[in-house]
Amino acid sequence: MKVVGFAGYSGSGKTTLIVQVVRELAARGLRVSTVKHAHHGFDIDQPGKDSWRHRQAGAREVLLVSDQRLALLREFDAAHDPALPDLLALLDADVDWVLVEGFKQAGLPRIEVWRAAPGSLPSGPRPVHYPDDAGILAVATDDPAALPRPPRQPVLPLDAPAQVADWLLAHAALFDHSPQGADRALPVH
Incomplete structure (x- = not known):
């Protein structure tokens, strides 16, 4: 690489x-x-969508998967780079x-x-x-x-x-x- x-x-x-x-x-x-x-607070998820609802409910990680792509959203306990x-x-x-x-x-x-x-x-x-x-x-x-x-x-x-x-x-x-x-x-x- x-x-x-x-x-x-x-x-x-x-x-x-x-x-x-x-x-x-x-x-x-x-x-x-x-x-x-990215700047803090960015979001790629759409309010109201299932994955967004999962995060809002408290999921620390949400893995979005389809037959064409994968995206992992992970929440950190505290801000860090x-x-x-x-x-x-x-x-x-x-x-x-x-x-x-x-x-x-x-x-x-x-x-x-x-x-x-x-x-x-x-x-x-x-x-x-x-x-x-x-x-x-x-x-x-x-x-x-x-x-x-x-x-x-x-x-x-x-x-x-x-x-x-x-x-x-x-x-x-x-x-x-x-x-x-x-x-x-x-x-x-």
């Missing part, structure tokens, strides 16, 4: 790029999963690529997504992290000339997901991840 993170400020285009890269990799016959850190290795261990081990959005502190090799948005902040463009973060292996941007500092990392075109996918595949060894030893069950606490 190959695991790559995408880092960047809100509105930089991370989600759009990830969706496009997933589509590109899947079109090439690769199995792709994603992990996205699960460790990314534990989450990756929950994924199908036969997946080729996992694209991760969020989890900045997880130590993943990452692509920094930076958009040159004029007037985005009163103080100018958002800062970049690639100069001081060894975990950032490439920078995807819509305007390389607008980057506040020239990167030592490769610069990828933000609006060309096929080129981003090509770069990932050409450098796949940098993203090797072994889930061995990370097969602990995710706690309920």
